[in-house]
Amino acid sequence: MADKRKLTTADGSVADPQRDYFEDVYEVVKQVPVGRVTTYGSIAQYLSLRAGARMVGWAMTAAHGRDDVPAHRVVNRLGILSGKNFFGSPTRMQELLEAEGVAVDDDTVVDFKNRLWDPSIELAS
DNA sequence: TCTATGACTGGCT
DNA sequence: AAGCCAGCCATAG
Numbered sequence: 159m160a161d162k163r164k165l166t167t168a169d170g171s172v173a174d175p176q177r178d179y180f181e182d183v184y185e186v187v188k189q190v191p192v193g194r195v196t197t198y199g200s201i202a203q204y205l206s207l208r209a210g211a212r213m214v215g216w217a218m219t220a221a222h223g224r225d226d227v228p229a230h231r232v233v234n235r236l237g238i239l240s241g242k243n244f245f246g247s248p249t250r251m252q253e254l255l256e257a258e259g260v261a262v263d264d265d266t267v268v269d270f271k272n273r274l275w276d277p278s279i280e281l282a283s
Numbered sequence: 284t285c286t287a288t289g290a291c292t293g294g295c296t
Numbered sequence: 297a298a299g300c301c302a303g304c305c306a307t308a309g
Contacts, residue, residue: 241290
């Protein structure tokens with residue numbers, strides 16, 4: 159997505175509101191420790207996104223080209239790898255997680271509750 | 284411009 | 297317990 163998409167007007171108003179929270183989402187995802195996972199809902203809640211968890215997922219889709227955003231560490235509230243089909247092959251996401259020490263069985267993170275890294279808790283101050 | 288769809292969730296049946 | 301339904305809002309057709 160190019161920044162040429164700016165909707166700058168004579169008013170000097172906004173330029174792509176979405177981009178901003180996409181960046182915020184990336185910032186949070188980047189802070190997820192290796193070997194841990196987080197959920198779309200947790201991120202949405204932490205950033206107070208009215209848009210909700212669905213948009214966090216959308217942000218992940220837009221994060222594809224980025225090698226600095228560990229999207230594989232984001233799963234749904236049940237610990238299921240709901241986005242695995244967005245990684246080259248259906249097994250790629252699982253492989254990435256297992257390579258970090260996160261066991262996955264039947265597309266679900268093993269011992270999920272224990273692996274969960276909730277930003278609104280971990281980053282609380 | 285309007286409808287359908289979705290890397291989601293929480294609540295109700 | 298498993299599944300369906302309704303909000304959520306940005307994109308695509």
